[in-house]
Amino acid sequence: MSAKQFFKGTAFKCIVVLLSILLVCGILLTICNALFYVSEQEKLDRVLGKIYGESVETEEISLDDLETKFNYGEVNKVYKVTKDGNYIINASGTGGYGGAITSWVVVKVENNAVSGVGNVLIDTAPGETLTSSIPAEVYQYYSQHYVDGEAFDVNDIHATGLITGVTLSTTAITNGVNTAVDFVKSQILGQSIAGNPYENYAYIEYIDGAASSHTVDENGVITYDIKTTGLGVAGAFELTISVGADKKVTAFNIDVNGSTYGYNEYMMPDILDGTYIVGKGAEDFLAVLGENADDTSLSQIETGATGSSETHATKSNFLCLYAALFATANYDEAYTSAMLANIVNTEYIEMDATAWTVADGVITYDIKTTGLGVAGAFELTISVGADKKVTAFNIDVNGSTYGYNEYMMPDILDGTYIVGKSAEDFLAVLGENADDTDLSLIETGATGASETHATKSNFLCLYAAYFATSNYDLALTIGGKA
Amino acid sequence: MKNKYAKITLDGLIFNNPTFMLVLGTCPTLGLISSASSALGMGLTVVVILTLSNMLISALRKVIPNEVRIPSYIVIIATLVTLARMILNKLVPDLYDSLGGFLALIVVNCIILGRAEAFANKHNVLESAVDGLANGFGFTFALTVMGIICEFLGKGSLFGVQIMSFKISALATPAGAFIIYGLSIAVFTYIIDTFMRSRRIRGNKVARENLLDSKTVDAQPVKEA
Numbered sequence: 068m069s070a071k072q073f074f075k076g077t078a079f080k081c082i083v084v085l086l087s088i089l090l091v092c093g094i095l096l097t098i099c100n101a102l103f104y105v106s107e108q109e110k111l112d113r114v115l116g117k118i119y120g121e122s123v124e125t126e127e128i129s130l131d132d133l134e135t136k137f138n139y140g141e142v143n144k145v146y147k148v149t150k151d152g153n154y155i156i157n158a159s160g161t162g163g164y165g166g167a168i169t170s171w172v173v174v175k176v177e178n179n180a181v182s183g184v185g186n187v188l189i190d191t192a193p194g195e196t197l198t199s200s201i202p203a204e205v206y207q208y209y210s211q212h213y214v215d216g217e218a219f220d221v222n223d224i225h226a227t228g229l230i231t232g233v234t235l236s237t238t239a240i241t242n243g244v245n246t247a248v249d250f251v252k253s254q255i256l257g258q259s260i261a262g263n264p265y266e267n268y269a270y271i272e273y274i275d276g277a278a279s280s281h282t283v284d285e286n287g288v289i290t291y292d293i294k295t296t297g298l299g300v301a302g303a304f305e306l307t308i309s310v311g312a313d314k315k316v317t318a319f320n321i322d323v324n325g326s327t328y329g330y331n332e333y334m335m336p337d338i339l340d341g342t343y344i345v346g347k348g349a350e351d352f353l354a355v356l357g358e359n360a361d362d363t364s365l366s367q368i369e370t371g372a373t374g375s376s377e378t379h380a381t382k383s384n385f386l387c388l389y390a391a392l393f394a395t396a397n398y399d400e401a402y403t404s405a406m407l408a409n410i411v412n413t414e415y416i417e418m419d420a421t422a423w424t425v426a427d428g429v430i431t432y433d434i435k436t437t438g439l440g441v442a443g444a445f446e447l448t449i450s451v452g453a454d455k456k457v458t459a460f461n462i463d464v465n466g467s468t469y470g471y472n473e474y475m476m477p478d479i480l481d482g483t484y485i486v487g488k489s490a491e492d493f494l495a496v497l498g499e500n501a502d503d504t505d506l507s508l509i510e511t512g513a514t515g516a517s518e519t520h521a522t523k524s525n526f527l528c529l530y531a532a533y534f535a536t537s538n539y540d541l542a543l544t545i546g547g548k549a
Numbered sequence: 550m551k552n553k554y555a556k557i558t559l560d561g562l563i564f565n566n567p568t569f570m571l572v573l574g575t576c577p578t579l580g581l582i583s584s585a586s587s588a589l590g591m592g593l594t595v596v597v598i599l600t601l602s603n604m605l606i607s608a609l610r611k612v613i614p615n616e617v618r619i620p621s622y623i624v625i626i627a628t629l630v631t632l633a634r635m636i637l638n639k640l641v642p643d644l645y646d647s648l649g650g651f652l653a654l655i656v657v658n659c660i661i662l663g664r665a666e667a668f669a670n671k672h673n674v675l676e677s678a679v680d681g682l683a684n685g686f687g688f689t690f691a692l693t694v695m696g697i698i699c700e701f702l703g704k705g706s707l708f709g710v711q712i713m714s715f716k717i718s719a720l721a722t723p724a725g726a727f728i729i730y731g732l733s734i735a736v737f738t739y740i741i742d743t744f745m746r747s748r749r750i751r752g753n754k755v756a757r758e759n760l761l762d763s764k765t766v767d768a769q770p771v772k773e774a
Contacts, residue, residue, distance in 0.1 A: 081616050099635050
């Protein structure tokens with residue numbers, strides 16, 4: 068085909084027509100985008116208008132130095148309303164049908180505490196098609212049922228009969244509200260909130276870590292109080308699961324059955340009463356749930372892989388099995404964390420940065436202290452023998468500032484004062500209650516050494532030695548900490 | 550000429566109603582009829598887009614080569630939908646929010662592409678505009694009627710105003726909408742069938758009478774001169 072034929076042909080005409088249409092449409096859209104662009108300020112004004120019925124003055128809070136990710140979602144923008152001191156939070160809650168739903172949430176603050184939740188409005192809901200089906204009463208629920216210290220639970224909203232068929236979207240909105248409240252409490256007001264102690268554990272995708280806990284008894288039996296997340300139409304389950312030292316389930320009980328629409332009646336009977344679960348270990352649950360439990364195919368349960376009869380309450384059965392998998396697979400971590408919770412005298416110890424090893428009854432600690440006043444953190448290596456007395460002491464990093472390390476007591480600096488002493492000896496120096504010790508005891512020469520002006524540095528070294536000796540038995544039982 | 554436009558209008562509104570008779574645009578229908586105001590808003594948006602797309606495609610029908618007509622239609626429709634989104638977001642943000650993802654999905658609404666392919670590329674601009682208006686309002690009528698039923702029974706309200714406390718929540722879900730949709734199709738088809746049958750019977754009766762009249766005339770003896 069010659070060039071002339073091409074330019075006279077249909078193909079060329081098609082190209083020209085399509086490109087022309089595209090060009091005209093592109094220009095039209097560009098012009099209209101400039102004309103109808105909705106700025107961030109305009110969006111904010113709309114939200115404010117809906118919440119307050121009038122335009123109010125706000126101040127944007129910078130998120131640069133603040134934590135924005137929480138158990139239930141993420142905070143995107145924060146405004147403080149000058150008029151009443153409330154906060155307007157733009158938060159994305161996880162768990163929606165198509166992912167996260169971003170909502171505007173008013174968090175009311177009175178007397179430096181969160182006093183409630185105001186209006187809640189959906190900002191964006193990509194992937195959601197049913198948000199228009201959520202009745203207005205659901206949005207009012209948050210303002211009417213706020214209880215300090217308790218996160219909103221979509222199951223409670225479900226129980227009111229307000230929602231039918233939009234469980235996932237409502238879950239994401241609820242998570243957004245919880246995120247907003249957590250943000251104001253922890254980042255604005257400086258209060259502590261329940262974190263997720265299980266965030267580094269395995270198989271946590273369907274576990275509500277912030278609402279779960281566990282304890283360990285003297286026989287090494289761990290009893291979990293587990294709250295699962297919701298899964299599809301199934302709401303959250305609350306379960307009590309005990310796992311023995313052999314890492315197998317010894318007891319299983321469903322405290323709150325999250326099944327909706329009466330599906331609890333369709334759950335496998337031997338899961339409902341726990342007979343299928345008791346006696347099994349993580350490998351057994353993995354065999355049912357698939358190689359990667361996080362991505363398991365629910366059909367494995369539906370087709371009777373549990374050995375039980377077929378069921379239509381697939382998601383409810385799955386959540387129970389998943390919780391049992393979580394409990395058994397994380398036995399070691401849970402045991403260690405439960406034992407670590409019993410460690411005492413940690414006020415000036417950075418536990419996350421402190422480790423120890425055990426060899427022949429001698430515990431060697433690598434301790435990092437906190438700072439104390441002008442003194443920075445010390446890093447120390449302390450060994451404690453079977454007689455619970457310090458056998459070796461070394462200052463790896465001296466936290467003294469302004470050259471105060473030179474003023475520290477020489478027999479603390481080289482460890483001669485510390486080696487050979489027990490917890491009782493340190494307690495005698497530090498006072499009856501070491502956490503509230505009177506530092507002047509050291510300053511006035513209570514250690515038997517000369518007077519010093521590096522009081523805080525000396526204290527931190529003695530406190531670390533006290534920590535190491537007083538926790539000898541527990542550290543030995545735990546058997547080492549990385 | 551007058552009869553032609555009346556026929557196009559009646560076809561779009563009633564006899565070939567896109568929702569009840571052709572069962573087109575089912576996705577937004579099931580998704581939005583839980584709220585009468587959302588249904589009405591979606592319907593009116595479709596009226597504007599359908600009318601404009603029909604007019605543009607009809608005006609360009611002799612320019613657009615047959616081989617690229619579908620992509621050309623899609624580009625035109627997508628542009629109109631994007632424009633509608635921009636305008637609604639700017640001027641009617643509440644409606645924009647309530648329509649959610651369904652607004653963007655108008656691009657692939659079979660009614661719009663269907664009318665472009667079946668009507669607009671074969672008729673002039675005026676006829677296409679009437680067809681767009683008729684089908685659009687037919688769609689709006691169907692959505693609004695079902696939206697009123699679903700919202701009233703499913704939420705106990707009408708256009709957002711609470712009327713009664715009794716409600717059957719399931720009817721405000723897509724599953725409930727499916728039931729209402731099916732029943733509405735049945736009722737609408739029954740009414741149209743009844744109407745058509747009675748018109749046919751009436752037509753037959755008139756034809757028979759005309760036939761009898763002509764036979765009577767034929768049978769009369771010719772008067773002798």
